[in-house]
Every structure is written in C-alpha cells, then in structure tokens.
Amino acid sequence: MAEDFQVAVDSGAGDGVVTGTAAGPPDGDTVLFLHGWPQSRHSWADTLDLAAADGHRALAIDLPGIGDSASARTDGSKVALAVVVGEVLAAVHARRPVLVGTDVGGMTTYAALRSVPGLRAAVIMDVAVPGVEPWPSVVANPHIWHFAFHTVPDLPETMVGGREAPYFDYFFDILSADRGAVSPRSREASVAAYATHERLAAGFDFYRTFGADEKANTAAAQIPVTTPLLYLRGEHEWGDIDVYDKGFRAAGITDLTTGIIDGSGHYAADENPEAVWRLVSGFLATH
Numbered sequence: 001m002a003e004d005f006q007v008a009v010d011s012g013a014g015d016g017v018v019t020g021t022a023a024g025p026p027d028g029d030t031v032l033f034l035h036g037w038p039q040s041r042h043s044w045a046d047t048l049d050l051a052a053a054d055g056h057r058a059l060a061i062d063l064p065g066i067g068d069s070a071s072a073r074t075d076g077s078k079v080a081l082a083v084v085v086g087e088v089l090a091a092v093h094a095r096r097p098v099l100v101g102t103d104v105g106g107m108t109t110y111a112a113l114r115s116v117p118g119l120r121a122a123v124i125m126d127v128a129v130p131g132v133e134p135w136p137s138v139v140a141n142p143h144i145w146h147f148a149f150h151t152v153p154d155l156p157e158t159m160v161g162g163r164e165a166p167y168f169d170y171f172f173d174i175l176s177a178d179r180g181a182v183s184p185r186s187r188e189a190s191v192a193a194y195a196t197h198e199r200l201a202a203g204f205d206f207y208r209t210f211g212a213d214e215k216a217n218t219a220a221a222q223i224p225v226t227t228p229l230l231y232l233r234g235e236h237e238w239g240d241i242d243v244y245d246k247g248f249r250a251a252g253i254t255d256l257t258t259g260i261i262d263g264s265g266h267y268a269a270d271e272n273p274e275a276v277w278r279l280v281s282g283f284l285a286t287h
Contacts, residue, residue, distance in 0.1 A: 036103020
C-alpha cells in the first residue's frame, strides 16, 4: 500500500520539507521517480505500483517548490534540485538507488549523475538537457514557444494564475499521442500542485534557470560519467533519438542505452506506464 512520507532538507534558502509517496517493501532496491512540469508526484502513481509489485522500494516526490514540497523551494537550477534529491536519498537510506526522471525531473537526474554519490543507475525520459545536443535546435524550435514565455519575470504567474487548468490542458492535449491520455485525476492533481503564486513561480523558475543549467552542464562535460544511463523517448515525441544518443556520449556519458516508449508522447508515465516500467525494469535487470 502506498504511503506518504516527508523529509526535512536544506534547499539553499533555509530548511524545508520534501513530501513523497512510497510503495513496495522497505528493504527493496530504491527507485526514486522525479516528475516534470506541470506535474507532481501523482503523475507516477501507476508506475509506482508496477515498480512496487516487482519488489522495488518505489518513491516519488514533489519537486522542491511544487505541491506538498512548496517549503523546500530552490532557485530552480537543476544543480540545486539535484542537491535536494541527494538529501532525500540519504534521509530514506536508499538501497542501491536509481533515479528515474522525466522532463524537468530528467534534467535534474542528469545533474545528479555528477553530484549524487552511489547511484546504481539512472533513467531520463522525454527531455532535451540544457547544454547537451540537440539543445540548441530544441530551444530554437518555434513550437517550443513556452520556454521563452516562462522565463519572463512575473508575467507567466500573472497570466496563468487562476487559469492553471486550461493552460496545463493545452500542453497535456498537444504533447500526448492521444488527447485524452492524461486522465482527469492526473490533471486535477497537477492544478492543485501549482495552485498558488509561489508554486507557479517555482515551476517557472525551472525554465528561468536554463541558462545556468547550460553553463553547468557544459562545464561538467569534462568529467566522464560511468553510471549506467537509460534514455527514453515516447514514440510520438519530436526528434530523432539517435541525435540524443550522440549528444549524451559527447557530453561524457560512457554507459548509455536508449529506447522508445510505445504509444506515447511527452507524458509517457500517464500515457503508457506499463511500457515505461517494462523498459526501466528490463534495463535494471542487466544493471
């Protein structure tokens, strides 16, 4: 049975609390799931159950500043988020920890590869990483207009505040393989997770720090990463996965596997959690 938990952390701006959901045996190998924007830990609910059924200690947290982790807000940089993730893993005494991150959670997972000790493996899903090819072409794509909008100081909070549901629905609909793939339950959880000015601002800060993320990742590329990494993209996601493969290898990832999530767009954990977990568990079986 899934249960919520809390961990006290130092987010860099003072003490805060990260809230998560845990399922599976307490002595199982730990898999920590990190959500993307505009979602929360609840987007992993089905995947959490699948991982727990396979004997893993499956955890999903609200990223710092979001939802029930609002008090742990950071500056939004992925280096800062990764530090908090490392604190969470230490606090729960994670056994052979694996990170699985999508979207912003995937960017955070990438930062954690070089900053969080003892990771057994990592999985990054459905995201381009700042400073890693094909990042320049992604940010230049006019269809990714919201990257620029979200970086404007204060404006997105003003425009989206009180209108979270239709704004989030736009992305859930156009970025999914099937417009109805993200359930009403998941959409409602997303709105609730960002339903204050401060939580919205924390979410937009994830975008406002892309410049800092790019600089950090470019500098870190000089340090090889030996932690095994699985990179996944939804079948209907934009972009050629081979380009991402080359980008990660050029950025110092020495042990890389890639895969396609059948029948999914950007929100794979909602669209096809069975396929997500099948690929992740198959990877972990050999790593």
